[in-house]
Amino acid sequence: MVKSLGKYFRIWRINAKATLMQRMAFRFNFLLIISGVLLQMVMSLLFLNIIFSFVNNIAGWTYNQALLIVASYMMVEGLNWALFAELAGIGQAIKLGTLDNLITRPMSTQFLISVWRADPEDWGRVITAVLIFIYAVPGLGLGFSQMAVNGFFYFFMIFFALAITYSITLIFKSLAFWFTDTNSLWMLVNQTIRVSQYPTDIFFHRAVRIIFSTVLPLAFMATIPAKIFLYGFNFWLIASSILLAAIFFFGSRKFWQYALRHYSSASS
Amino acid sequence: MKKYFIIFKNSVQTSLAYRFNTFTIFFSESVFLVILLYLWTSIYRQGGHIGSYSLTGLVTYFILSRFVSLIALYDDTAKKMNEEIAEGGAINYFLKPLNYLHKEFAYKLGTVAYRFVVFTSILILALLASGRLSAAAAYNSLPMILFFLIIFFIGICINFLISYSVGLMSFHFDRIQGLNFSIITCISILSGNMVPLDLFPKYLSWLGNLLPFKFIVFIPISIATHRIGATEAPILLLSGLAWLAALYALARILLFFGFKKYEAYG
Numbered sequence: 001m002v003k004s005l006g007k008y009f010r011i012w013r014i015n016a017k018a019t020l021m022q023r024m025a026f027r028f029n030f031l032l033i034i035s036g037v038l039l040q041m042v043m044s045l046l047f048l049n050i051i052f053s054f055v056n057n058i059a060g061w062t063y064n065q066a067l068l069i070v071a072s073y074m075m076v077e078g079l080n081w082a083l084f085a086e087l088a089g090i091g092q093a094i095k096l097g098t099l100d101n102l103i104t105r106p107m108s109t110q111f112l113i114s115v116w117r118a119d120p121e122d123w124g125r126v127i128t129a130v131l132i133f134i135y136a137v138p139g140l141g142l143g144f145s146q147m148a149v150n151g152f153f154y155f156f157m158i159f160f161a162l163a164i165t166y167s168i169t170l171i172f173k174s175l176a177f178w179f180t181d182t183n184s185l186w187m188l189v190n191q192t193i194r195v196s197q198y199p200t201d202i203f204f205h206r207a208v209r210i211i212f213s214t215v216l217p218l219a220f221m222a223t224i225p226a227k228i229f230l231y232g233f234n235f236w237l238i239a240s241s242i243l244l245a246a247i248f249f250f251g252s253r254k255f256w257q258y259a260l261r262h263y264s265s266a267s268s
Numbered sequence: 269m270k271k272y273f274i275i276f277k278n279s280v281q282t283s284l285a286y287r288f289n290t291f292t293i294f295f296s297e298s299v300f301l302v303i304l305l306y307l308w309t310s311i312y313r314q315g316g317h318i319g320s321y322s323l324t325g326l327v328t329y330f331i332l333s334r335f336v337s338l339i340a341l342y343d344d345t346a347k348k349m350n351e352e353i354a355e356g357g358a359i360n361y362f363l364k365p366l367n368y369l370h371k372e373f374a375y376k377l378g379t380v381a382y383r384f385v386v387f388t389s390i391l392i393l394a395l396l397a398s399g400r401l402s403a404a405a406a407y408n409s410l411p412m413i414l415f416f417l418i419i420f421f422i423g424i425c426i427n428f429l430i431s432y433s434v435g436l437m438s439f440h441f442d443r444i445q446g447l448n449f450s451i452i453t454c455i456s457i458l459s460g461n462m463v464p465l466d467l468f469p470k471y472l473s474w475l476g477n478l479l480p481f482k483f484i485v486f487i488p489i490s491i492a493t494h495r496i497g498a499t500e501a502p503i504l505l506l507s508g509l510a511w512l513a514a515l516y517a518l519a520r521i522l523l524f525f526g527f528k529k530y531e532a533y534g
Binding site: 026028029030031032033034035036037039040042043046047049050051053054055057058059179184185187188190191192194195198201202203204208 | 288290293295299306316318441443446450452462467469
């Protein structure tokens with residue numbers, strides 16, 4: 001098991017290095033992509049700042065608390081891009097028929113398709129998220145020991161948030177096996193994940209809140225990790241997060257395997 | 269003219285063939301719109317107020333901004349041109365009696381026309397279902413509708429020319445994704461797609477008013493919601509046309525220098 005994990009980690013590392021070298025071959029382009037990524041982060045912050053220049057809370061969330069949600073969203077989204085490039089490779093591989101190269105290798109195709117186009121520039125998102133987190137924390141009025149304990153559970157929740165985000169991305173992107181032109185799928189995934197940067201308490205209809213906590217658990221991507229950091233350990237929230245992450249991960253894996261059976265190579 | 273009409277027709281047919289794309293774009297924008305509506309409603313319910321906008325005003329702005337961006341904002345001209353130029357496929361067009369700019373524009377118009385028909389129908393059906401069609405029709409006079417359509421078209425052309433100019437950079441750089449991504453993000457912020465420009469901090473509002481991006485989303489919506497009146501029409505039309513002329517000249521210059529550098533593969 002450990003040996004196998006080591007092998008997967010080594011492949012991820014080699015792949016990440018190769019992608020970075022590929023990006024560095026076009027340095028100016030790489031620099032501009034990083035600028036674009038940072039501009040997107042600025043866009044989210046600007047939106048929040050504009051709202052808070054008129055009001056002092058959104059559905060009970062103060063500015064610093066809302067910043068915590070944005071930081072959590074950016075962290076999860078950034079990791080989803082930096083580690084898996086939001087699974088952008090699936091559509092392209094199906095369209096060009098290059099998926100053949102991956103399915104014939106003696107490894108999990110899902111793993112290979114997930115990591116073979118990791119985006120190094122998106123570590124910029126993660127770093128920005130961490131900086132926003134550090135900026136927001138002093139204004140939350142938490143003591144040092146409280147921050148340390150809550151912080152532990154918070155990063156634990158971020159891990160499960162990433163698992164949920166990855167699984168939702170995989171489900172959407174697997175649709176590419178039926179619909180060849182998948183540019184819009186990227187947009188669908190992006191917009192859906194983007195929703196998680198707002199506190200889910202804005203949904204004053206109970207039914208909508210339930211949908212965003214179960215069917216499409218966006219609440220668990222940023223709002224609930226932020227709540228754990230603010231209010232500390234909550235068994236039900238943590239247990240729900242683990243359960244949802246497990247359901248979505250195994251569900252998406254099953255869906256991916258089902259979708260893969262519909263693959264007809266385009267290269268032959 | 270006939271050859272460009274064929275390109276236009278091909279573009280419409282391609283859009284029809286990839287109907288799923290249209291559906292997905294519409295669905296994702298609708299999901300995001302619903303979230304925004306909840307966000308603004310939640311703020312107004314707790315007694316907040318955003319600038320000079322009432323809740324209805326802000327909701328209308330965001331519904332229209334989604335509608336305008338569905339038709340005008342998504343432009344993959346640069347991406348398409350980068351593939352054509354970098355991989356050598358563009359030579360097929362350069363050797364034919366075709367104006368490359370006109371060819372790309374005809375293609376773009378095909379996509380816009382398709383989306384305009386689809387999304388306008390959806391908007392009309394939504395208004396009909398909510399019983400607000402006659403109120404919406406009575407709200408805008410014919411000259412104002414015409415003014416809106418002209419400015420909307422200018423916005424589409426401005427967005428196209430920006431994307432086209434970015435695409436032409438493929439003559440100088442193998443990869444332009446970075447430039448394209450940065451420009452798209454700038455447009456998204458400064459066109460008023462995210463937040464109305466008049467709610468921006470002063471320095472950004474000034475920048476937004478200085479650049480042509482406002483013609484893509486903010487100005488058309490301000491006309492439709494009567495925040496811009498008929499008295500401002502001549503100056504807006506002139507400045508929109510001036511931007512079009514400047515961007516057209518830039519595109520011609522970039523194409524001229526691009527051709528000088530071009531080495532086709534294959």
